[in-house]
Amino acid sequence: QVQLVESGGGLVQAGGSLRLSCVASGRTLSINAVGWFRQAPGKEREFVAAISWSADRTYYADAVKGRFTISRDNAKNTVYLQMSSLTPEDTAVYYCAGDKSYGIRTYYTAYDYWGQGTQVTVSS
Numbered sequence: 001q002v003q004l005v006e007s008g009g010g011l012v013q014a015g016g017s018l019r020l021s022c023v024a025s026g027r028t029l030s031i032n033a034v035g036w037f038r039q040a041p042g043k044e045r046e047f048v049a050a051i052s053w054s055a056d057r058t059y060y061a062d063a064v065k066g067r068f069t070i071s072r073d074n075a076k077n078t079v080y081l082q083m084s085s086l087t088p089e090d091t092a093v094y095y096c097a098g099d100k101s102y103g104i105r106t107y108y109t110a111y112d113y114w115g116q117g118t119q120v121t122v123s124s
Helices: none
Strands: 002-007 010-013 018-026 033-039 046-052 058-060 068-073 078-083 092-099 118-123
Touching: 002 092, 018 033, 018 092, 018 118, 033 078, 046 068, 046 078, 058 068, 078 092
Parallel strands: 010 118
Antiparallel strands: 002 018, 018 078, 033 046, 033 092, 046 058, 068 078, 092 118
16 A cells, blocks of 8 residues: 655745645555645646656646646655645645556546645635
8 A cells, every 4th residue: 555645735825835745655666656636625626737756757737837846756755746826726635646557647536546635725
């Protein structure tokens, strides 16, 4: 099994920045990609960004492209989501997820492991 723990959420003003972290433990070798998703109240969980674990490939949702950056530190089994130029529309619970399959996928049902989520609130 794999355990994922997110941290770094909080309250920030519009235009500000936050960095989320996702630490993986357990059978991390089974993970081939890590994705970030978010879910706002009353909305479906949506894809934000993903990174392959072994190759340095990344993929972003259009809504965050140019503002968010996903990166990883394999030595620390940690994936980061650097978020900049935040707007109130970015307010949501952010989840990291691990995918056992190769390639980067954007639909949340494809992911096998999930963290508990971290709240990000952007005030106007």
